Amino acid sequence: RNTLYPIEEQYLYSCVHSVAEIQKDVEYRIPFTVNNSTISVNILLPQQFPQEKPVVSVYPPVGHHLVDSNNGTMISSPLITNFGMHSDLGKVIQSLLDEFWKSPPALMSSSSAGFPYGLYKPAGIPPYPAQAFHYSPHHVGPGQTPSPGPGPVPAPAPMSHTGVDMVHGPPRAAAPYGLITDLPLPVPTGESQAGLNGHMYKMPEIPETFPELPDMNLNQLSDMSENEDVLLEFFVRLPQFKQVTGDKEELIGSIVDMAKKNLQMEPQLEDKRQEMLNKYEQLTQMKTAFEMKMQRQHELSESCSLSTLQARLKVAAHQAEEESEDTAENFLEGGIEIDEFLTSFMEKRTVRERQRCLCGCKRAERLLLMHSDG
Known part of the structure; x- marks a missing residue:
């Protein structure tokens, strides 16, 4: 590689x-x-x-x-x-x-x-082989040479946490880095970093030198360098490791408590959801009724428009004129008396003239509206 x-x-x-x-x-x-x-x-x-x-x-x-x-x-x-x-x-x-x-x-x-x-892991990328845990006292930046890490560390037994139900997820595979994979994800730079869920965590400061090392003799240092168990035991006793482990346990506890609270709120959320569905159904019904009334209002508006009223008045005036002509022909043929003829003929002529007058007024009003719109 x-x-x-x-x-x-x-x-x-x-x-x-x-x-x-x-x-x-x-x-x-x-x-x-x-x-x-x-x-x-x-x-x-x-x-x-x-x-x-x-x-x-x-x-x-x-x-x-x-x-x-x-x-x-x-x-x-x-x-x-x-x-x-x-x-x-x-x-x-x-x-x-x-x-x-x-x-x-x-x-x-x-x-x-x-x-x-x-x-x-995208397809086509083969998995990386298990590697030894590499610990550096601080973040390796440009121009710095990382110190060689110790040999492989045996993976510890899986840690179990009270209140965490393992049924909700598959068990994790053995980690290749030993205890370090059980730590929070941020790199120990001493700066606050946001996790994937927005949680801010500040890693403890990692000293450049460990005060415990100068007090050890050469044999103890050699054992630590050659024996991984001794090195791991020294690492676990570090206060920074204890702080991170304690913070992790506290975070897990808060996550479990939050999950329990979310489960307790499930009935309320279900009630709100059902209420929202009922409101949505009611809104749908009201929308349908509103559209039907709008359609009815549109039909009534069309039937009462100026052009429709003018057409109806023309038809009624023409019909009244035909009836008056029929009455006059009937009188000339001697079918009715003069008094009845005068009454019927004058009534129909009056209706015809009135309808013609209304028709002319409606037409003039329509022209005025068209002129004002133009």
């Missing part, structure tokens, strides 16, 4: 100051904040890097033109897909971050979010 070149690693640290080394020459993580949301960029180097291009992902899933829309985590930028042996990883990552700053990504729905990238 080709490791990350020192000059390339130095440039990566100089370009991106917040980079965290999760596993030497394998995995790096860069947290950044946009729109009050913390997003982490995870860089996974394959075994044949730089012959093979790195795998860069983000978490939580986001929507962005540089991110694969299918899962919202894998970065599909041309800078990554066209990565070659002569490409500069630091410049590529810095360009991606600059693009995220120019065009901030949008967080996707939590229901569509999958597993964190720490648990996600």
Whole structure:
């Protein structure tokens, strides 16, 4: 396996100051904040890097033109897909971050979010072999040489926590790094870092020298260097380790308490959900009734429009004129008396003239409305 070149690693640290080394020459993580949301960029180097291009992902899933829309985590930028042996990883990552700053990504729905990238390994990347636990007194930055780590440490027995039901998840596989995998994820830089759930945790300060070591004789130091159990026992007695372990247990307890409170609120949430469904059904019924009344109002409005009333008046006037003509012809033929003729004929003529007058008024009103609208 080709490791990350020192000059390339130095440039990566100089370009991106917040980079965290999760596993030497394998995995790096860069947290950044946009729109009050913390997003982490995870860089996974394959075994044949730089012959093979790195795998860069983000978490939580986001929507962005540089991110694969299918899962919202894998970065599909041309800078990554066209990565070659002569490409500069630091410049590529810095360009991606600059693009995220120019065009901030949008967080996707939590229901569509999958597993964190720490648990996600893309297809085609073979698993890395188990490695020994490598402990450095502080974060290795540019220009620093990490001290060689001790030999392999046997994995301890799985830790069980009171109140945590193992039925809700599959058991974890044996960790290759010994006790260090049971610690919180942030790298011990002494600075507060936001986890995947936004939880802020401040790692304890790691001293550059341990006051217990000068008091040991040469035999004790040799035993510690050669015997992994002695080294592990010394490591477990460190106050920093005890503090981190205690903080972890406290955090687990708070998570369990929060989960119990969430379960207790389930009936209330179910009642609110049912109430919302009832309100939605009521809203649907009211919307249907409103649309029917709007349709009825539209029909009535059409029937009472000026053009409709004018047409009806014309029909009624024409009908009254025909009836008056029939009455006149009937009188001329001697079918009715003169008194009856006068009464009927004058009544129908009056109705006809009145309807013609109304029709003319409606037409004039319609023309005035058209003129005012124009």
